[in-house]
Amino acid sequence: MQPIMNTYGRLPVTFTHGKGAYLYDTEGKTYLDALSGIAVCGLGHAHPAVTEAIRSQAEKLIHTSNIYGIARQQELAEKLTALSGMDNVFFSNSGAEANEAAFKIARKYGHSKGVNIPTILVMEGAFHGRTLATLTATANPAAQAGFGPLVEGFQRVPFNDLQAAKDAVANNKNIVAIMMEPVQGEGGVTAATDEFMNGIRALCDEQELLLILDEIQTGNARTGRYFAYQYYNWQPDVLTTAKGLGNGVPIGACLAKGKAAEMLQPGNHGSTYGGNPLACGTACTVVDVIKNENYCERVTELSDRIRSGIRNAMEGTQYVSEIRGKGLMIGVKLNTQESAVSIMKSALESGLLLNVTAGNVIRLLPPFVLTNDEADQVVQKVCTQINAFFADQS
Ligand SMILES: *Cc1c(COP(=O)(O)O)cnc(C)c1O
Numbered sequence: 001m002q003p004i005m006n007t008y009g010r011l012p013v014t015f016t017h018g019k020g021a022y023l024y025d026t027e028g029k030t031y032l033d034a035l036s037g038i039a040v041c042g043l044g045h046a047h048p049a050v051t052e053a054i055r056s057q058a059e060k061l062i063h064t065s066n067i068y069g070i071a072r073q074q075e076l077a078e079k080l081t082a083l084s085g086m087d088n089v090f091f092s093n094s095g096a097e098a099n100e101a102a103f104k105i106a107r108k109y110g111h112s113k114g115v116n117i118p119t120i121l122v123m124e125g126a127f128h129g130r131t132l133a134t135l136t137a138t139a140n141p142a143a144q145a146g147f148g149p150l151v152e153g154f155q156r157v158p159f160n161d162l163q164a165a166k167d168a169v170a171n172n173k174n175i176v177a178i179m180m181e182p183v184q185g186e187g188g189v190t191a192a193t194d195e196f197m198n199g200i201r202a203l204c205d206e207q208e209l210l211l212i213l214d215e216i217q218t219g220n221a222r223t224g225r226y227f228a229y230q231y232y233n234w235q236p237d238v239l240t241t242a243k244g245l246g247n248g249v250p251i252g253a254c255l256a257k258g259k260a261a262e263m264l265q266p267g268n269h270g271s272t273y274g275g276n277p278l279a280c281g282t283a284c285t286v287v288d289v290i291k292n293e294n295y296c297e298r299v300t301e302l303s304d305r306i307r308s309g310i311r312n313a314m315e316g317t318q319y320v321s322e323i324r325g326k327g328l329m330i331g332v333k334l335n336t337q338e339s340a341v342s343i344m345k346s347a348l349e350s351g352l353l354l355n356v357t358a359g360n361v362i363r364l365l366p367p368f369v370l371t372n373d374e375a376d377q378v379v380q381k382v383c384t385q386i387n388a389f390f391a392d393q394s
Helices: 048-060 071-084 095-112 132-137 162-171 194-207 258-262 277-292 295-314 342-349 372-393
Strands: 015-019 022-025 030-033 088-092 119-123 154-157 175-180 210-214 238-241 252-256 320-326 329-334 355-357 361-364
Touching: 030 372, 048 277, 071 088, 071 252, 071 277, 088 095, 095 119, 095 132, 095 175, 095 210, 095 238, 095 252, 095 258, 119 162, 154 162, 162 175, 162 194, 175 194, 194 210, 252 258, 277 295, 295 320, 295 329, 295 372, 329 372, 342 355, 342 372, 361 372
Parallel strands: 119 154, 119 175, 175 210, 210 238
Antiparallel strands: 015 022, 022 030, 088 252, 238 252, 320 329, 329 361, 355 361
């Protein structure tokens, strides 16, 4: 039997090292990375400032405990609250754990209002993680199969359907919070419409519900704002992030504002590793580099370049039905009923790392450190794969 549990369908490649947007495998082959470890390594591989942050922090202190003060955690909390306008933050080690903290905040908030079965309204197409509660919130029957009983206190409505959310809230007095991703990642790279985002915020205000935004994937400049809600002129009550925050060093964060920020009190929640000096020291540098080197603007430039590049190259073919998502969360929807998962493998063979989600959506999550030249190579390689896929079909 294999010594690693069989939880992943892995591609036949193992990397030894990386630099910027490139990865190198055990055979010495080079790959252009248009996936960034699934939206994690926004600053690319072996970024000198990140490497130095890890090295210098490891030399001083890796871990103490949350029973003591942690200066780097304090520093990161100040940076994140300043740039988000949220009031405070709880640090975890992963995205799912950040969402678990958000659920506990919502439940405590519900009980504080006298609601006995506090319920969180979640969306079709959502992905919120793999722990039991986050799996319940995730809208993937295949991922849930075999793991019942799932967790109580979740109800689901279609994504981008404001009326459905209003009706659900009107018909269920137990609903205390609405949770969504500004751009659904795993669910097929689908952005919430402006109408839906603004409408859900207004609905939460009217009905005194907490708006929980899962920005685990959309956060940390991925969509062209530090957080995707910053495209709008309001804030969520609870905000979770992870992936890009540590550029690969595990860290998650659950930020809260107003009443939501007062829910968790000593003894209510905790994590042994969460917010330790190594993770927070690294994330402080990641946040600084993103801000100081204007990566939000660069993400927008690269996004425009890659999107228009693919659009131009595919002009005249019927292969692509839509290029969607926001910033460097790019979904290229193919005009096919066939599964396009084979593109992942053939792209790998050609030296390009990408992902295929929801059956026929090519998912690109390239690092922000791409040069224009590298962005053009991503376009060219992706289009070569699309052309080959359709040539094979006909
Ligand atoms: C990746 C992801 C998660 C889960 O994060 P983990 O660190 O894998 O637990 C949750 N929500 C969204 C939107 C994600 O993209």
